[in-house]
Each structure stands twice: as C-alpha cells, then as structure tokens.
Amino acid sequence: MYQFDFTGRLKRYQETLREEGVDFGIVMLPGSIRYLTGFWGYATRAEYFEPGRLICLTVPQDGTPLLVVPKIERAFAEAATKNVPLNIEHHVEWTSPDDSGDAWGLVRGFIEKEGPSDARISIDKSFLTEKAKRPFEEKFEGFTVVPNSGSLERQQDVKDAEEVRLFEASGVLVASMFQVELEAIKRGGLRECDVAMLGLEHNVRACAEVIESETYNDLYVDSPIGLGAQLLTSGPRLNRSHGTASTRLIEPTDIVAIDLCRVPYLLGYRLGFGRIIAQRPLDSTEQDINATVKKSYEVGVSMLHPGTVVSDIDVAVRSVLVEGGLGPYVMHRTGRTLGTELIGIGIAEGVERKLEADMVLAIEPSVYMDGFQSRIESTFHITNEGPRLLTRVPERMITTY
Structure with a gap:
C-alpha cells in the first residue's frame, strides 16, 4: 500500500x-x-x-x-x-x-x-x-x-522510500504506455490525437487499478485522470518542442516524436520521458544529428551522481550539441528534477545546486528543426552507486521499418 x-x-x-x-x-x-x-x-x-x-x-x-x-x-x-x-x-x-x-x-x-x-x-x-x-x-x-x-523545496528534492517506489512503478507504466502508442503508430491510419488518446486510456486504467488496490481509497480522493496534455508531433510539426497532439494524420513514413513528460502518473507524480520513432531510414545528415544527440545524452548520464553541480551537466551536454553544429536547434535546458506538480531544479546553466542521492530527475538533450527531431528523454534515480534508469525503454531512436 x-x-x-x-x-x-x-x-x-x-x-x-x-x-x-x-x-x-x-x-x-x-x-x-x-x-x-x-x-x-x-x-x-x-x-x-x-x-x-x-x-x-x-x-x-x-x-x-x-x-x-x-x-x-x-x-x-x-x-x-x-x-x-x-x-x-x-x-x-x-x-x-x-x-x-x-x-x-x-x-x-x-x-x-x-x-x-x-x-x-x-x-x-x-x-x-x-x-x-x-x-x-x-x-x-x-x-x-x-x-x-x-x-x-530542498526537502522535496530528496525523495523518501515511498516516493522512490512510486517513481519505479510509474516508470513501468510509462514504458507500457509508450508501447501502446508505438503499436498504434505501426498499425497506421491514425491522427496524432488518436494515438495520444489510446495512451491516455491505458494510463488512466492502470492508475485506477493502483488507486483501488494500493491506496486507502475509502474517501475517493485520488483520481486516475490527470490534467496534463500529451506532447506528440510528426512530419512538419517536429520543430515544435511543446506541440500537443493535433488532428494531423500520421503518414506511413513520418518521423514521430512522443513526449510523455506532461502526463501525470501514479498519484499525481510526473516523470520525464520522450522518444523519437522513425518509420523510414534516416539520411546521412539525420544520422549525424542523431549520433550527436546520443553522444550528448551519454555525456549527461555519465555525470548523474551525488556531488555533481547541476550547471556542469547542462553546460557539458549543450557543448556537445553546439560543437556538432546543432546550437541553433536547442530550445530548452537539459532537464529537471521531478515530483508532483513541481518542476523542481532546472538542469540549467547557472544552477549551482549539487545532486544528492535519492533525487529523481530527467535528462533530455534535444534538437528541433523543420521536418526532423532528435531527442532522448529518460528519468533516473540518483544513487551512490550511480544513476538508475526508471523509464526502461531503449535509450535511442526507435525504428519501425
């Protein structure tokens, strides 16, 4: 419970x-x-x-x-x-x-x-x-x-055991929700909003089951229906970093960006998660962009341990993107710590706070451009032994072709 x-x-x-x-x-x-x-x-x-x-x-x-x-x-x-x-x-x-x-x-x-x-x-x-x-x-x-x-705020940044357990369970839910949407895209013939609704229905049902079986639900306080909106873009909309799912029909050869960071999960807690789905082979330029984003992600993840200054993570990740010629397409900071409605600590330049064990945070190096997007967003639990991935989906672009 x-x-x-x-x-x-x-x-x-x-x-x-x-x-x-x-x-x-x-x-x-x-x-x-x-x-x-x-x-x-x-x-x-x-x-x-x-x-x-x-x-x-x-x-x-x-x-x-x-x-x-x-x-x-x-x-x-x-x-x-x-x-x-x-x-x-x-x-x-x-x-x-x-x-x-x-x-x-x-x-x-x-x-x-x-x-x-x-x-x-x-x-x-x-x-x-x-x-x-x-x-x-x-x-x-x-x-x-x-x-x-x-x-x-500092008290909230360091999660207690119950919160860590909730984040772990939410990470499993994120992966299953993503799989539902991925399979819908593979079937084809759906609008962006249709795919998002299938994922939302899965999320609501799963959250309802947890409320009914894992909480003291006698007064019916918790709702499985969150107030967030899912970000989902495809084709020409990929340059929108905050594009909610629209009525655009997803084409069979589209690149599709799924971002579940605004979706509340178990008991209102939020995770950071995003993956790109490629329904066609990438051209050589797109492959180079994707490789640079993957390198920046790996640099960020390697720094996720207690004592690291938050600003250093953002600077290191963004330096890889800028050196790879992608600076103009970086639209936001590298990530943030997580909780309920809270954004928490921004993983951003100038933030001198140090990471501590039992923080939970998302890393999301990303670039957005006309017709193409490359990003990997995952949530990690910071431990003394190293970062523990909570959103267990392959840390790369997902291909369907």
Whole structure:
C-alpha cells in the first residue's frame, strides 16, 4: 500500500523553521502543499494565489498548521487531509455573517494568536503576480517578512522510500504506455490525437487499478485522470518542442516524436520521458544529428551522481550539441528534477545546486528543426552507486521499418 508520512514531512519542515529562526512558513505552491498535506484541489490555477480563491498553508515552528481554502474546496480538503494534523479554515467571495470573506485575515489572525508579536514570516513571492502579491503585503505590513530560503523545496528534492517506489512503478507504466502508442503508430491510419488518446486510456486504467488496490481509497480522493496534455508531433510539426497532439494524420513514413513528460502518473507524480520513432531510414545528415544527440545524452548520464553541480551537466551536454553544429536547434535546458506538480531544479546553466542521492530527475538533450527531431528523454534515480534508469525503454531512436 502507498501511504505518505505527511506528519513526518511537516515535522521536518518545522525543524528547519526553528533552525532558521522563522516563526511561520507560508506555503503556497500547489506541489508543496500537496507534499505536506495530501491536498491539492484546483490550486494549480492562478486565481488560487489571489484572495478570492486563496489556498495557503501556514506552518508554525511548533504546533498545528493552518490550511486556508475557499469554501468550494473545504469538503475535498477535509477528505484529502483526513489523517494529517491540521486546522482548516475557509473563506468566501461574498459578504456573509457566517463565513469570513478575508482570506489573508484568517492567516494573520492565526499568526497573531499562535506566535510572538514580532513574528518572523517566510514566503516565496517570486512566482506571484502583482495582483496576488499586493494583498499579502498590505495585510502583513508591520510584520518581519523574510524570503523563503528554499529549505522546503530542498526537502522535496530528496525523495523518501515511498516516493522512490512510486517513481519505479510509474516508470513501468510509462514504458507500457509508450508501447501502446508505438503499436498504434505501426498499425497506421491514425491522427496524432488518436494515438495520444489510446495512451491516455491505458494510463488512466492502470492508475485506477493502483488507486483501488494500493491506496486507502475509502474517501475517493485520488483520481486516475490527470490534467496534463500529451506532447506528440510528426512530419512538419517536429520543430515544435511543446506541440500537443493535433488532428494531423500520421503518414506511413513520418518521423514521430512522443513526449510523455506532461502526463501525470501514479498519484499525481510526473516523470520525464520522450522518444523519437522513425518509420523510414534516416539520411546521412539525420544520422549525424542523431549520433550527436546520443553522444550528448551519454555525456549527461555519465555525470548523474551525488556531488555533481547541476550547471556542469547542462553546460557539458549543450557543448556537445553546439560543437556538432546543432546550437541553433536547442530550445530548452537539459532537464529537471521531478515530483508532483513541481518542476523542481532546472538542469540549467547557472544552477549551482549539487545532486544528492535519492533525487529523481530527467535528462533530455534535444534538437528541433523543420521536418526532423532528435531527442532522448529518460528519468533516473540518483544513487551512490550511480544513476538508475526508471523509464526502461531503449535509450535511442526507435525504428519501425
């Protein structure tokens, strides 16, 4: 059975707050709230950072945290956090004698009641719009507000044993989902969206089976249907790095790019995965491009061990692509660490964070050009013995001819 230790996660975060001398940590990122409590709702929508539909978790150094949600989310929040030590308060978007219309006022009242008069508060405002930021600043004028140190994000970057087990199972699901779509492409006569839907149906059924057999499903909190959209391009659309599956009919001799990184897998966790399917032989130029991308991938994988500086991976991988004349066709960074809604650490130039054992990350050197694409994206579990491949599909272009 999959069961997360939300109480232990909260306690570890509280220990960090004490070490940093912060009285209250205000958590707003949906992935972080889910990590600490099991609740997510519709929190990925931008309006849920704003007072009218605010969702936030306020964690004190000691004692019971407060989860503030709009009334529309209250019943779900109670079900999702059934066994988590939390207080839940809700707010509404209208004037009411029975319900608060002041979301941030609920948070301020909690802090004034539970903390010292000169409480230090941490919050990450970097992702908030001005519309979301101003009401917070107005409500907490006079308090000492310090930037979020990133300690909670670092806690989430290193996976616990239950998360690693989920990633392993999700990796098996990714491989089977890819196989379903590969076989559909081989049969032919389908649009990009038809292939993606076959994979999605397989994914939903598999996730439903796990929810029913491997979780305590008495309150029906978890859904097997994710909110992500699959990226799938073919033929002239291969220059689109973020091309969702369209109505284009896949031709028998097309190159097809399948990217499953935006598909949620078991209990909302995400993996990075992508492969190119060639339904025809590559010409000599395409073979050279493909060989260069494969070399850059191997360079990146060879660096996946504890202590490696993240920036060094991106620079090394991209250097291979640039030296091979492919610089103009590189559209994004080399990868990122993984979790639920979180992107985590970008495997990008300038990121000085070092890899640690039990991180889970995706490596994806890629080039996109008119009529051709070459990329390999895989997810790895970082261990002291070396990287462990979780998405067990051959690490190369897949051919059908």
